[in-house]
Amino acid sequence: MRASLFITCYNDTLYPETGRAVVRLLERLGVELEFRAGQTCCGQMHANTGFRGEAFSQAKRLVRLYADAEAVVIPSSSCVAMMRDQYPGLFEELGNETLREQFRALVPRVWELSEFLIDNLGVEDVGAYFPHRVTYHASCHGLRALQLGDRPFRLLAKVRGLELAPLANLDRCCGFGGTFSVKNGDVSSAMLTVKLEDVLATGAEFCTALDNSCLMHLGGAMHREYAPMKTIHMAQILASTQEHPAEVMG
Amino acid sequence: MSAADHPVLDPALAPPFPVAALPVLRNVQLRKNVAHAIDVIQAKRARLVAEKRDWQELRSAAAAIKDETLANLGAYLEQFEERCTAAGGHVHWARDAAEARRVILEILREAGADEVIKIKTMTSAEIQLNPFLEAAGVRAYETDLAEIILQLGRGEPSHIVVPALHVNRAQVREIFSRAMGLEGLSDEPKALTAAARNYLRQKFLEVPTAISGANFLVAETGGVAIVESEGNGRMCLTLPRTMITLAGIEKVVPRFADLEVMLQLLARSATGERMNPYTSLWTGVTKGDGPQNFHVVLLDNGRSSILGRKTERQTLRCIRCAACMNTCPVYRQTGGHAYGSVYPGPIGAILTPQLEQLRHAQSLPFASSLCGACYEVCPVKINIPEILIDLRARVTDQERHTVGKFFDPMYVGLRVANVIFSRAWLFHFAQWAGRIGARLVTRRDGWIHRLPSVGAKWTQTRDLRGLPKQTFHEWWKDREQGTEGPRDQGNKGAEAR
Numbered sequence: 001m002r003a004s005l006f007i008t009c010y011n012d013t014l015y016p017e018t019g020r021a022v023v024r025l026l027e028r029l030g031v032e033l034e035f036r037a038g039q040t041c042c043g044q045m046h047a048n049t050g051f052r053g054e055a056f057s058q059a060k061r062l063v064r065l066y067a068d069a070e071a072v073v074i075p076s077s078s079c080v081a082m083m084r085d086q087y088p089g090l091f092e093e094l095g096n097e098t099l100r101e102q103f104r105a106l107v108p109r110v111w112e113l114s115e116f117l118i119d120n121l122g123v124e125d126v127g128a129y130f131p132h133r134v135t136y137h138a139s140c141h142g143l144r145a146l147q148l149g150d151r152p153f154r155l156l157a158k159v160r161g162l163e164l165a166p167l168a169n170l171d172r173c174c175g176f177g178g179t180f181s182v183k184n185g186d187v188s189s190a191m192l193t194v195k196l197e198d199v200l201a202t203g204a205e206f207c208t209a210l211d212n213s214c215l216m217h218l219g220g221a222m223h224r225e226y227a228p229m230k231t232i233h234m235a236q237i238l239a240s241t242q243e244h245p246a247e248v249m250g
Numbered sequence: 251m252s253a254a255d256h257p258v259l260d261p262a263l264a265p266p267f268p269v270a271a272l273p274v275l276r277n278v279q280l281r282k283n284v285a286h287a288i289d290v291i292q293a294k295r296a297r298l299v300a301e302k303r304d305w306q307e308l309r310s311a312a313a314a315i316k317d318e319t320l321a322n323l324g325a326y327l328e329q330f331e332e333r334c335t336a337a338g339g340h341v342h343w344a345r346d347a348a349e350a351r352r353v354i355l356e357i358l359r360e361a362g363a364d365e366v367i368k369i370k371t372m373t374s375a376e377i378q379l380n381p382f383l384e385a386a387g388v389r390a391y392e393t394d395l396a397e398i399i400l401q402l403g404r405g406e407p408s409h410i411v412v413p414a415l416h417v418n419r420a421q422v423r424e425i426f427s428r429a430m431g432l433e434g435l436s437d438e439p440k441a442l443t444a445a446a447r448n449y450l451r452q453k454f455l456e457v458p459t460a461i462s463g464a465n466f467l468v469a470e471t472g473g474v475a476i477v478e479s480e481g482n483g484r485m486c487l488t489l490p491r492t493m494i495t496l497a498g499i500e501k502v503v504p505r506f507a508d509l510e511v512m513l514q515l516l517a518r519s520a521t522g523e524r525m526n527p528y529t530s531l532w533t534g535v536t537k538g539d540g541p542q543n544f545h546v547v548l549l550d551n552g553r554s555s556i557l558g559r560k561t562e563r564q565t566l567r568c569i570r571c572a573a574c575m576n577t578c579p580v581y582r583q584t585g586g587h588a589y590g591s592v593y594p595g596p597i598g599a600i601l602t603p604q605l606e607q608l609r610h611a612q613s614l615p616f617a618s619s620l621c622g623a624c625y626e627v628c629p630v631k632i633n634i635p636e637i638l639i640d641l642r643a644r645v646t647d648q649e650r651h652t653v654g655k656f657f658d659p660m661y662v663g664l665r666v667a668n669v670i671f672s673r674a675w676l677f678h679f680a681q682w683a684g685r686i687g688a689r690l691v692t693r694r695d696g697w698i699h700r701l702p703s704v705g706a707k708w709t710q711t712r713d714l715r716g717l718p719k720q721t722f723h724e725w726w727k728d729r730e731q732g733t734e735g736p737r738d739q740g741n742k743g744a745e746a747r
Contacts, residue, residue: 009671012722013681014715019722035726040671046664048620048639050646054668061672086639089561140621173579177619179660184268184617185707190275190583191619192711220712223697 001121002032003111004069006062008076009041015212017247021239022075022113025128028239029121033073038065044082047090049179056094059087063103071120072110075235077142077210080112085145112142113235114151114210124154130240131161134232135204137218139211140173152210152234159237165202172198176217196221200229208234257406257587260378261606264590266613271588280416284408284585287415288576294522295573295627302518311511313631316567319504320557326469326502327548333472337534339544347377350549354379354461354494355386357545361492363388363459369476369483370394371463372410372570373496373549375592376605379461390461391453393482395446402429408586410593411520411572416585450482460490460541464497465569466512467546470505473533474546477516477526484528493541498549500566512569515629519571552605561640565600567630572597574624574634580617589614596624600637608644615641659703678723685717692716 003026007019026033043058062083066072074080084107091100117123136156142148156164175181175191182188199207199218207222209215212233219231232248240246257273258264274280299305319326331341344350358366366383368374368390380390380401392401396414400407403425407413414422423437426445435445462483466475474495476483487493503512517526535544556562575581575595586594591602591611599618603611615638624634649655656662670680691698698714700706708714720728 007722009677013684014717016718016720016722016725020725023726035723037723037727038674040674040677041667043671046668048642049660049664050615050639050642050644051664051668052643052646054664057668058671085636089636140619140623144622144626171623173619173621173623175579175619177621180616180619182704182707183660184271184580185710186268186275187271187580187583187588187617188619189711190281191579194579194583216714217712220708220714223713223715224699224711 001030001071002034003071003073003116004034004036004066006039006042006066006072006074006079007035008074008079010216011075011212014216015233018075018212018233018235021233021236021246022073024244025126025235025239026073029117029123029126031121036065036069042079042082043090044079044086045178047082047086048177052090053094055086056090059083059090060095060099063087063099063106066106066110067102069106069109071116072106073113073116074110075113075210075233076212077112077139077146077148078213080110080115081141081145083107083110112146112148112210114142114148114155115146117155117238118151125158126155126238128159128238128240129161129242130159130237130246132206133163133165133204134206134208134237135165135167135199135202136170136234137167137174137199137207137209137214138170139209139214142210143171148210155234155238156208159240162237165204167202168198169195174214174217176214178213181217192217192221196225196227200227204229206230206232206237208232208237210234257408258590259375259406259587259592261591261602261610264611267588267590267617268613270590271584274584274588279418280585281583283416283418285582287409287412288582291412291522292576295519295576296522298518298522298524302514308511308515309629309631312515312569312629313567315503315508315511316630319502320500320563320566323499323502323554323557326504327499329469330467330472330502331548333470334534334546335472337472339472339534339546342545342547344547344549344551346551347549350377350496350547350551351379351382353547354496355383355388357492357494358383358388358459361459361543363492365389365391365457366459366461367391367393367453367457367486367490368397369460369462369486370397370413370478371461371496372407372592373463373498374461375407377496377549377551379496391457393450393453393486394478395443395480395482398446398449399425402426406587407592408594409572409575410570410595410597416587450485454485454489458490459492459494460486461494461496462486464495464501464546465516466509467497467502468506468509469502471533473506473531475509476528476530477513478528478530479521479526481528484530487530487532488540490541492543492545494545494547496547496549498551499553500568516569516571519569519573519627519629552607555607556604559640561633562600562604562637564632565597565604565637567632568597568601569630570597571629573627573629574632577623577627578618579621579623580619589617596634596638597632600632600634600641603641603645608641608648612645612649615639615645663704678721681717681721685719688717 043055047055215231599614
C-alpha cells in the first residue's frame with residue numbers, strides 16, 4: 001500500500017510531532033509513505049472567512065498536486081471535510097470541466113486518518129501502547145461532516161494500557177471555528193469555558209482528538225488555567241509503543 | 251437588565267453580533283435561563299425523534315415538498331388566493347413591511363377597531379407591527395403567554411417558539427404582579443398561568459378583532475393552519491368578528507395532505523411533543539361560525555430575492571420550529587438578543603441578512619463556528635452551514651474593497667496568507683520568518699501568552715504553544731537525506747513547561 005501524506009498547513013507549522021507520529025504509525029503498518037514538498041493549505045480558512053477566490057486557487061493547487069496519488073492521508077478531519085463538502089461548490093462555480101474531472105477522480109482516494117486505518121487498511125489494533133487515562137473529543141467536522149461514528153473509539157479501545165474516560169456532551173462544539181475564534185472571540189471563549197468544564201470533569205490525563213485545531217483551542221485554555229491535563233493528537237497515541245513512547249509536548 | 255442593555259431587534263439599527271453579544275455574555279442569569287430552557291427542549295426532542303423510525307424519510311419528504319413549492323411559488327400562491335377568495339376570504343399582497351402594515355391598518359380602520367388581540371406571530375414582529383399600530387391609535391394585546399410576559403415587561407423576544415425563554419419564573423412573577431397589580435402573587439406556574447388567564451379572558455370577550463400569523467397556507471383548499479400549545483389561538487379564532495392573517499409567502503404548501511408530513515416534523519422539532527396541543531385549520535368564512543370578515547396578507551419583504559439563488563433558496567423551506575437554535579452552541583451562550591433581529595439563532599443568521607438583502611446584519615453569517623449541529627436537526631434539511639459560508643463570501647465581496655476593511659488586519663492577513671499558500675517556498679519562508687518573530691512573544695515556558703492585533707482576541711482567554719524549532723517538512727527532508735538527528739526531538743522549549 002502506497003499513500004501520500006497531506007500534513008496540512010498548521011500541523012506542518014505548529015504540530016510537527018503529529019506528522020512524525022503519522023509517519024511512524026503508518027510505516028509500522030507497512031504503508032509506503034511519500035510526502036510531496038509542494039503542499040501548503042487546503043483553503044479552508046479562506047473559504048470559511050468568505051475569501052472564495054483565494055480558497056479556490058488553493059483548492060485547485062491541492063487537487064493538481066495529488067492528481068496521481070494512490071491515496072492521500074490527512075490527519076485532520078476539518079481539512080478532509082473542506083475537500084469533500086466545499087470543493088465541489090468551488091469547482092462548480094469557478095473551475096473548468098478538467099478540474100472537476102480531476103477532483104471527482106481524486107476525492108474517493110482522500111482519507112482522514114481513522115478512516116484510512118479502519119476502512120482502507122482494515123486494522124483496529126495498531127499495536128499501540130499508551131498507559132494513560134484519556135478522553136476523546138469528537139471534533140464537529142469528524143462527527144458530522146465525515147460521520148466518523150465509532151471509528152475513533154474502536155481504535156482507542158485496542159490501545160494497550162489506555163483507559164478511556166467518557167466525555168459528557170460529546171457532540172457539543174468547543175467554540176474554535178477557525179477565524180470565528182477571533183472574529184467572535186468573546187462568544188468563542190464562552191463556548192470554550194463550557195466545553196472545558198466537561199473535558200476537565202473526566203479527570204483524564206490527556207484529551208485527544210483527530211483535529212489539532214480543536215486541541216489547540218482546548219490546550220490553549222488548559223495551559224492558561226493551569227489545568228492538570230494535556231492535549232495530544234490521536235495519531236501520537238496510536239504511534240506510541242513501549243519502545244517509542246509518544247512525544248508529549250505542551 | 252439596564253436601559254443601556256436593552257436589546258435592539260431592528261437589523262438596521264442593531265450593533266454587530268460580537269458587540270451585541272457582550273451585554274448578554276455578562277448577564278449570568280440570562281445565560282443560565284437560556285441554557286436550561288433549550289437543554290430541556292432539546293432532550294425532549296431527541297427522545298421523540300429517536301422513537302420515529304422514518305425520521306430521515308420524513309425530513310427528505312418535507313424538503314421535497316418545500317422545494318416543489320418554491321420552484322412554483324407564484325402558481326401556488328395564486329391558487330391559494332383563488333381558493334381562499336372563493337371561500338369568502340380576502341387576499342392582499344404586500345411587497346414589504348411598510349405595505350403590510352398599511353394594509354393591516356386599513357382593514358382595522360374599516361372594521362372600526364381601536365383594539366386588537368393577537369395570536370403569536372413572528373412575522374408581525376418582523377414588520378414591527380405593534381409599535382406601528384400603537385402610533386396609529388390601535389392597541390394590540392398579545393395573547394400568547396410568553397408574548398404577554400414580554401409585552402407587559404417591555405422585553406424583546408429571544409426565541410421564535412418560546413420568545414420569553416430568557417425570563418425565569420421569579421421574573422415573570424415580578425412582571426405580572428406589577429402590571430396586573432397583584433400583590434402577593436406566587437411564582438408557582440399554576441398561579442402565574444391563572445393570572446394570565448384572568449387577564450386574557452376579558453380581552454377575548456371584549457375585543458372583536460384579531461391578528462394571527464400562519465404556520466401553513468394550503469394552496470389546494472385556500473385554508474390556513476395554526477399550531478399552538480395554549481389554546482389562546484383557538485379563542486382568537488372563535489370569538490372575534492374580524493380576523494387578519496399575516497403570512498410570509500413561503501408558508502404555502504401545495505396540498506392538504508402535505509400537512510401530514512409537516513405537522514409530524516414540526517411538533518417534535520419545536521417543542522418535543524408528538525403532537526402540539528392545538529391545531530387550528532380554517533378556510534375562508536363559515537356562516538354563523540367564527541370570524542365573518544377574514545383577510546390574509548401575503549408578505550414578501552425580501553423573500554422573493556432569495557428565490558433566485560440555488561443554495562440560499564433552501565432558507566425558505568424553514569417551518570420556524572427553532573430546533574436549530576435549541577441545539578446551537580453559539581445561541582446557547584448568547585440567547586436571541588445578540589442577533590439584532592426577531593429571528594435569532596442559526597436560521598436567523600441566514601434569514602435576517604437575506605431579508606435585508608445584505609444591506610444590514612452582515613455580521614450574522616460569521617456568528618457561527620460552523621459546527622453543523624443545526625443542519626443535523628433541521629426537519630426540512632436546510633444546509634445552514636453551507637448557506638452561512640455562501641453569505642460570508644457575499645459579505646466579504648461587498649466589504650473587501652472598502653477602505654475600512656482593506657486595511658483591517660484580518661483582511662490584510664488573509665490576503666498575505668493567500669500569497670504565501672500559493673508557493674511552497676514562500677510558505678516555508680513565512681514559517682521561518684514566523685519562527686523568528688514568535689521568539690519576541692514566546693515566554694520562557696515555551697508558550698505565547700499575549701499576541702498583538704487580531705491575535706489578542708485569541709490570547710484574551712487562551713495561550714498558544716510556541717512555534718517548534720523544526721517544521722514537519724524540514725524533519726521529513728532531513729530524514730530523506732539521512733541526517734535525521736537530534737533535531738528530530740525539536741521543540742525542547744515547549745516540552746519544558
